[in-house]
Amino acid sequence: MRKPKTLSQIQAQVEAWNSKHGIGADVTVRLDDGRLVTTKAASDAYVLGGHSPVLFLVGVRGCYALDRVTPVQAAARAA
Known part of the structure; x- marks a missing residue:
């Protein structure tokens, strides 16, 4: 069984997401x-x-775990 993330690991995940991907x-x-x-x-x-x-997320009810959200790459947006 996988060990749960610590609060500091979770906070680091949030900070990393927010520094790369905005609203x-x-x-x-x-x-x-x-x-x-x-x-x-x-x-x-x-x-x-x-x-x-x-x-x-826009048009999605409730919040979703970051583990289930993937940023769309710029190349994919241009296609």
Whole structure:
């Protein structure tokens, strides 16, 4: 079983995300039903409840774990 991330690791993940990707960044998210949806970040990432790195997305209800969100690369946007 994988060891849970520490709060400092989670905070570092959030800070790394926010330094590279801002509000409005193009992203793909894996929804609860497994579908992949391309959308935009509606918030900065933050630590929810001291245990989960999350952010809100345009047109998607609720927040999603950063582990389920992938930034869309510039080359993919241009295609």
